[in-house]
Amino acid sequence: MNSLRRSTWAIPALLAFTSLAALILAxxxxxxxxxxxxxxxxxxxxxxxxxxxxx
Amino acid sequence: MASPASLRRWTTxxxxxxxxxxANLLLLCVTGLLLIFHPEIDAMLGSMPEIQHEGKTLLxxxxxxxxxxxxxxxxxxxxxxxxxxxxxxxxxTMLPPGVQDLAxxxxxxxxxxxxxxxxxxxxxxxxxxxxxLHANLFAGFLGELxxxxxxxxxxxxxxxxxxxxxxxxxxxxxxxxxxxxxxxxFQLDLHNLLGISTLAWCSVVCFTxxxxxxxxxxxxxxxSQDLAAMTAPFKDRPAxxxxxxLDRAIQTAQKAWxxxxxxFAVFPGTQLTGAHHFSLFMAAETGLxxxxxxxxxxxxxxxxxxxxxxxxxxxxALFVSGPLHFGDYAGTPLRVIWALFTLLxxxxxxxxxxxxxxxxxGRRREVSLLQxxxx
Numbered sequence: 001m002n003s004l005r006r007s008t009w010a011i012p013a014l015l016a017f018t019s020l021a022a023l024i025l026a027x028x029x030x031x032x033x034x035x036x037x038x039x040x041x042x043x044x045x046x047x048x049x050x051x052x053x054x055x
Numbered sequence: 056m057a058s059p060a061s062l063r064r065w066t067t068x069x070x071x072x073x074x075x076x077x078a079n080l081l082l083l084c085v086t087g088l089l090l091i092f093h094p095e096i097d098a099m100l101g102s103m104p105e106i107q108h109e110g111k112t113l114l115x116x117x118x119x120x121x122x123x124x125x126x127x128x129x130x131x132x133x134x135x136x137x138x139x140x141x142x143x144x145x146x147x148t149m150l151p152p153g154v155q156d157l158a159x160x161x162x163x164x165x166x167x168x169x170x171x172x173x174x175x176x177x178x179x180x181x182x183x184x185x186x187x188l189h190a191n192l193f194a195g196f197l198g199e200l201x202x203x204x205x206x207x208x209x210x211x212x213x214x215x216x217x218x219x220x221x222x223x224x225x226x227x228x229x230x231x232x233x234x235x236x237x238x239x240x241f242q243l244d245l246h247n248l249l250g251i252s253t254l255a256w257c258s259v260v261c262f263t264x265x266x267x268x269x270x271x272x273x274x275x276x277x278x279s280q281d282l283a284a285m286t287a288p289f290k291d292r293p294a295x296x297x298x299x300x301l302d303r304a305i306q307t308a309q310k311a312w313x314x315x316x317x318x319f320a321v322f323p324g325t326q327l328t329g330a331h332h333f334s335l336f337m338a339a340e341t342g343l344x345x346x347x348x349x350x351x352x353x354x355x356x357x358x359x360x361x362x363x364x365x366x367x368x369x370x371x372a373l374f375v376s377g378p379l380h381f382g383d384y385a386g387t388p389l390r391v392i393w394a395l396f397t398l399l400x401x402x403x404x405x406x407x408x409x410x411x412x413x414x415x416x417g418r419r420r421e422v423s424l425l426q427x428x429x430x
Contacts, residue, residue, distance in 0.1 A: 002228065004229070005228040005229040005230060006228055006229075007229075008220075008221050008224050008225060008229075009221075010229075011229045011230075012220075012229070012251045012252070012254065015251075015252055015254075015255065016254055016255040017255075019255035019256050019259075020255050020259070023255075023256075023259055023379060026384060026385035026389060027343060027346060027375070027378065027379070027384060027385075028342055028343045029342070030341055030342075034385045034386055034388075034389075037385060037389070038385070038386075038388045038389060038392060041256070041389070041392050042392050042395075044252040044253055044255075044256065044396075044399075045392065045395040045396065045399060047230070047252060048248060048249060048252050048253075048399060050230075051230035051231075051232060051248055052232065052245070052248070054230075054232075
């Protein structure tokens with residue numbers, strides 16, 4: 001995890017990719033794909049919450 | 056690696072582009088937050104009529120347009136559309152006699168089962184007032200252009216923010232938040248984390264917002280280029296003496312696009328479709344084609360098909376920008392996540408503003424220390 005965090009772009013690029021994938025997935029697919037898109041798009045807020053609340 | 060001089064330039068660009076859009080962005084976030092939940096707010100305020108549909112059958116679009124004509128006698132129908140999320144709620148936009156400009160239109164809200172026109176002025180409902188504030192600051196087209204400019208400034212702020220993020224974070228871990236070393240460092244770390252994590256969402260909402268604000272110029276291009284080309288053979292003919300009922304135009308469109316439902320229809324006589332045609336936009340039941348309807352032009356004199364094709368690419372971009380901007384396209388969970396991102400954007404603005412003010416204060420302190428030292 002720390003080696004991932006040490007890289008400047010690893011996590012930001014991953015979040016950008018999952019966010020864009022989620023936005024498009026929700027647009028072109030239905031049903032179970034909506035679940036996946038919600039999960040992927042929730043990653044940035046969840047991650048921000050984790051780092052913010054971490055002591 | 057950016058040189059110190061170019062880094063300074065990017066920082067300056069980030070500071071001023073952000074400052075220009077921050078106040079506007081805060082307003083857009085707050086109104087946007089209300090718009091995400093506008094169906095719930097409408098229901099709470101009772102601003103939209105309730106529709107009971109047990110055991111009733113839907114009236115045909117043609118019958119509903121007749122009902123709208125009766126509610127606004129002498130006015131002409133311009134646009135017919137159905138509320139996808141509320142079966143039975145139908146909007147018919149009416150124009151006063153002799154007027155073509157849709158900006159002067161009024162929407163009649165109909166119960167699709169009874170044909171009863173609701174006693175509601177759509178433009179005066181809370182949600183529409185918030186939408187107008189969000190989309191044009193009550194300043195019409197000028198307001199839209201101004202907010203497009205705000206969007207461009209936001210985009211510049213996002214890009215420049217990314218550029219200065221990299222050298223700043225070179226020796227730090229992602230998500231680092233320094234709590235024990237003063238408010239400024241805490242806000243700085245928070246600003247970095249918020250900005251870089253929400254980058255993709257902010258970019259998409261910013262970019263689609265700019266496209267939506269440019270809707271009017273895009274429609275003008277459509278009228279003068281693509282629509283003019285498609286209707287060129289009709290150009291010199293006189294306007295038809297009578298037009299076929301909407302229902303017959305819909306039948307023609309449905310034959311051209313099986314398994315599609317009509318999302319909205321534009322009546323002949325408005326600028327958006329010209330004097331000779333109905334424009335019908337046909338949406339598929341699933342997938343991208345549900346959001347980007349197909350274009351159908353039906354001869355208003357004969358109900359024959361003139362054109363059935365994809366809309367031009369920039370009109371497709373306009374269609375797809377709506378859901379991608381408002382987040383109302385994949386259920387309530389998506390809307391809740393949209394609201395979370397909006398709140399994070401508000402925090403991004405506030406922490407940025409804090410950093411700007413802290414910087415100003417710091418400068419002023421330096422100046423006063425300098426003055427003390429030299430006096």
